[in-house]
Amino acid sequence: MIDLRNHGRSPHSEQHDYDAMVADVLELVDDLQIPTPAIMGHSMGGKVAMNYALKYPTRITKLIVVDIAPKAYPPHHDEIIDALQSVDLSTVTSRGEVDAQLAKGIKEDEVRLFLMKNLYRKDDNTFGWRMNLDAIEKNYEKVAAEITSEVPFKKHTLFIKGGRSRYIKPEDVYGSIEHLFTLVQVETIPDAGHWVHAEAPNEVYDLVTTFLNAE
Incomplete structure (x- = not known):
């Protein structure tokens, strides 16, 4: 894969x-x-x-x-990108807290779980996204x-x-x-x-x- x-x-x-x-x-x-x-x-x-x-x-x-x-x-992933960008990864301490923040913009449980496969812990024990969210958002028109x-x-x-x-x-x-x-x-x-x-x-x-x- x-x-x-x-x-x-x-x-x-x-x-x-x-x-x-x-x-x-x-x-x-x-x-x-x-x-x-x-x-x-x-x-x-x-x-x-x-x-x-x-x-x-x-x-x-x-x-x-x-x-x-x-x-x-046309732009149709704005709500997902916005939800991912809105998560304050500097303050969360668990995957459950990330899920709760994502749930404000993404109601489907299976979609949130799928997106959270990108979540990982850094060496300092804080969370990060594996995807380059800024580059994906910047080049969205090319992808569409x-x-x-x-x-x-x-x-x-x-x-x-x-x-x-x-x-x-x-x-x-x-x-x-x-x-x-x-x-x-x-x-x-x-x-x-x-x-x-x-x-x-x-x-x-x-x-x-x-x-x-x-x-």
């Missing part, structure tokens, strides 16, 4: 766009000596995966995109940008949509998705929202393994 730049334990950088993140993935694939991996990504990671497939179609076998379309999105390509990706592609999510609409499937990915199937998990893998991990696992095992 890949932590993209400015996420997890990966290096922080002021540059945070799809060209840079695709280059990071390709470098990792080369370092691991995996000539043609299957690649899956959710949300921003899904756009990285789409960009990788369109740019390097011979360096991938199958593509899986979770609850994101190739289109441009539309994906375009003159040549479509012609290998098997799976899009997984949360049934309660509005990120992929029917017109996206019949429009940009089928235009850019010619061998695509779209599956919906009815009771999941945007954070599909956190809300319905078993269903996502079943869809992914079935897709990867198919000829």
Whole structure:
């Protein structure tokens, strides 16, 4: 599992766009000596995966995109970024206190738990975020940008949509998705929202393994 730049334990950088993140993935694939991996990504990671497939179609076998379309999105993570930025990590002494502060702006328990996987203790026993929140916020428009390509990706592609999510609409499937990915199937998990893998991990696992095992 890949932590993209400015996420997890990966290096922080002021540059945070799809060209840079695709280059990071390709470098990792080369370092691991995996000539043609299957690649899956959710949300921003899904756009990285789409960009990788369109740019390097011979360096991938199958593509899986979770609850994101190739289109441009208006600002829609402001409440999550604001909630993360509002936590005063210099004063909290437990994960429970962080969760309580996040709950003021993020009501869904599973989303907060997912975001708090970024929380860690520093050497001085204070808390910190592993993600480079400032760089992500600064480059948000680049992350929300539309994906375009003159040549479509012609290998098997799976899009997984949360049934309660509005990120992929029917017109996206019949429009940009089928235009850019010619061998695509779209599956919906009815009771999941945007954070599909956190809300319905078993269903996502079943869809992914079935897709990867198919000829």
